[in-house]
Amino acid sequence: MPRYQAPLAEIRFILSDLLQVEQLAALPGYQDATPDLLFPVIAAGARLCEDVLFPLNQSGDAEGCRLEDGRVFTPAGFPAAYRAYAGGGWSGLACAPEDGGMGLPELVYFVMEEMVSSANLAFGIYPGLSRGVYNAVRRHGSEPLKRLVLPRLADGSWAGTMCLTEPQAGTDLGLVRTRAEPDEHGTYRITGTKIFISAGDHDLTANILHLVLARLPGAPAHSRGISLFLVPKRLVVDDRGTLGAANAVSCGGIEHKMGIRGSSTCVLNFDGATGWLVGQAHKGLPAMFTMMNAARLAVGLQGLGLAEVATQNALAYARERLQGRALKGARDPEQPADPLIVHPDIRRMLLTMKAYNEGGRALAYWIGFHIDLEARHSDPKVREAAGELVALMIPILKALLTDLGFDVTNLALQIYGGHGYIRDNGIEQYVRDARITQIYEGANGIQALDLVGRKLPQATGRLLRHFCHPLAAELEEFRRDGADPALAALAAPLAKAFGRLQHATVTIAFRGLVDPDQAAAAATDYLRLFGLVALGALWLRMARVAQEKLLAGSEDPLYRGKLDTARFFMAKLLPQTGALFAAIQAGGDVVMAPDDAAF
Ligand SMILES: Cc1cc2nc3c(=O)[nH]c(=O)nc-3n(C[C@H](O)[C@H](O)[C@H](O)COP(=O)(O)OP(=O)(O)OC[C@H]3O[C@@H](n4cnc5c(N)ncnc54)[C@H](O)[C@@H]3O)c2cc1C
Structure with a gap:
């Protein structure tokens, strides 16, 4: 268990x-x-x-x-x-x-x-x-x-969903066909089919509010003509929230999936269902992005959460499971074998998991902190800078933490060996559950395109400066005389990786101006390079805090562990930036030149 x-x-x-x-x-x-x-x-x-x-x-x-009689349990x-x-x-x-x-x-x-x-x-x-x-x-x-x-969502008595996807409209939401016709009551009749709708129906709440993308009559083509509607599962008869008849929304089926099997994934049929317009007509996609940006951050946290629980179990298993002997002699001669944790390759995996999880958590919470600054700070300049940093980091957090979530759960399974592949031990579920996080809320390749195609050029590169300038100043501190040598040794490889990120950014920006395929072909490598540098920045900051605590006399092993793991990250994981940099510099021709028939 x-x-x-x-x-x-x-x-x-x-x-x-x-x-x-x-x-x-x-x-x-x-x-x-x-x-x-x-x-x-x-x-x-x-x-x-x-x-x-x-x-x-x-x-x-x-x-x-x-699904029984049209209701999901x-x-x-x-x-x-x-x-x-x-x-x-x-x-x-x-x-x-x-x-x-x-x-x-x-x-x-x-x-x-x-x-x-x-x-x-x-x-x-x-x-x-x-x-x-x-x-x-x-x-x-x-x-x-x-x-x-709002009060009913806040107290949990009603639930919500996000209805974007249709059979012909996945990543490309401009292809949405669901229709919205104005009626005589100032509301709209929504008609169409949405697929893959998480929590589309269930038995947890009295009502479910569907946020639906649909097209008004005569709407401009593609994504400029999409509006957002709120469509309740049950109609509401007064402003006190009294529920009336069922709305014309039905669950036409649920998907049988690889993971997250306790979450319902529904086909929803809207047959002239009553809905309210949310925001302005034809401005549905930007409004939906309020939800999608928050959801992308949440999905990043899903990747982290799964990585954390899988790591906890793999670590406990590596301490308990006795197999083989330590290479330099028995660690515990009284036992028939030593625990897995003595073996270098198991330690490599455990430290990789720890370094990604703790770095990923620091990165995620640091972004969460900036969301609060953006929402609440009294200085509009601070709010703006925080908001721009968050916008830059959303695709990185989503894609990086979910890719690492899958990698880490997979490493956990590897540490369990064959016992990880067996259902009862519960580890294979984490791998299956993690897989969808790389796909929904914009597949990770799309996050990379968002980073390269939208966030880098936005406001002539200003978003990037909120990340780069503070990091450059921090790294400069460690080059000065008198810098703590242990921390300077961590800062040096990070400075090198940061240099690669800056160089790769310029390469992509210039090549992308001439040929967008060049930027797009490098996008996933670039996002990972950026993500590793961001993790490195957070590891350096954590190491600095830990060092200060230790120098001030703390004996908390957590601080020692932070320094050890920071060293591992800089020495064993950050060097991946070298390979990513080389791949980015190699350009996109090798990707685009082969004829489709040659694949
Ligand atoms: C379990 C589950 C729950 C879901 N929950 C919801 C939900 O609650 N609400 C909702 O609306 N949807 C939901 N979805 C749908 C999900 O968001 C989509 O599956 C996802 O956005 C990808 O769309 P698609 O599956 O149609 O893939 P496609 O758009 O067909 O893409 C296939 C592949 O091609 C890539 N690709 C597509 N276009 C490009 C491009 N221009 N450049 C580069 N690569 C590209 C994609 O990244 C992907 O890897 C859910 C899906 C699943 C499986």
Whole structure:
């Protein structure tokens, strides 16, 4: 049986030591969000994840969802767990107090999202989508719509979905065909079929609010003619939220999938269903991006959460499983063999997992912190800079943490050997669950195109400066006389990798101006190069904090572990940037020249 314990010491290290989370309480609206409040909230969330959600993870996977008479039923225990989740106020963790939410920083939601994903990703998808709908309606909805739906999403009594995909419209949402006809009541009749809709139907809440992309009559072609509508599963008869008849939305089927089997993935048929316009006509895609950007960050955290739980189990297994002897002589002669953890290749895998997970967590929470700065800081310049940094980092976080999530869960399975391939041990589920995170919310290749094609050129490269300038200044400090030699030794390889990133950026920008295929062919390598440099930057900062603590007399082994892992990251993982750089410099002709028939 797998196990999970929320990594609270790690979380505290990042929030307190690295990010100095107490700064958040100085932001307008976050006065109450002091560490004295935040850490007990996080600890309570950890208990819910460990005691309520995690025990349902394997059984939910084995049972899956079922469709009976047009209604979807989630696995046994999910409805009760959802009641515990919503009843504990977790749906409203980061929702505004005026909507009945707790009004806590987004950073705390990030922590919860990671822990929920570790404990039970399939479960977490249901409230995760509601949170996305909450954000989109709060930003783009009319006042009456907000009054009606926001409190019900915040208290978890209603849920939400995101309905983009159609059979012919996946990545290319300009191909959406679902139609919206205005009716005499000021609402719209929505007709069309959406596929792959997560949480499209379930038995957790009294109502489900679908955010649907559709076309108005005479709308401009392609993505300029798409509008956003809110379509409830059940109609609402008054402004107190009283539910009436079923809307004309039906679940035509559920998918049988490789992973996240406790999450329903539905075909939804809209047969003239009543819906409300959200935001302006034909501006549906930008409005939907409010939800998609938040969802992309959340999916990155899903990758991290799965990597964390898989690593915890692989580490415990590597300590317990006795196979072979340490190469330099028996570590424990009393035992018939030594534990796996003595073997260099097992240690390589465990350290790779640790370095990616802890670096990825630091990167994710650092971005979460900037989302709070963007939302709340009193200085508009700080808000703008934070927002631009977040925009730059969204595709990197999504693609990097989900690719690493899959790699790390796969390494965990490798450490288990054949026992990892066996269902009962629960490790293969993490690999299966992780796979979808690389695909949905914009497949990772599309994230790379977003980075190279949109985020780099945006505002003539200004977004990039919010990442590069502070890092360049930090690295410069370690070149000066008197710099701590242990930290300078970590900074040197990072400076080299950072140089490669800057050089590759210029290469892509110039080649892309002449030939867009050149930039696109390098995009995935570039995103990984950027991601590794970003992880390196966070590892250097963590090492610096840990070194300060140790020099100040702390004997906490966590700090020693940070320095060891930073050294491992810089020495064994960051050098991948050399190969990525060479591949980028090689150009796109080798990709584009072969004739299609030659494949
Ligand atoms: C379990 C599950 C849950 C989902 N949940 C939802 C949901 O809740 N709501 C929703 O609306 N959708 C949902 N989806 C759909 C998901 O977002 C899409 O599957 C995804 O966006 C990719 O679309 P597609 O599958 O049609 O692939 P396609 O668009 O056909 O793409 C196939 C491959 O080609 C690549 N590709 C496509 N275009 C380009 C390009 N221009 N350049 C380079 N590469 C390209 C893609 O990256 C991908 O690797 C879900 C899917 C699954 C499987």
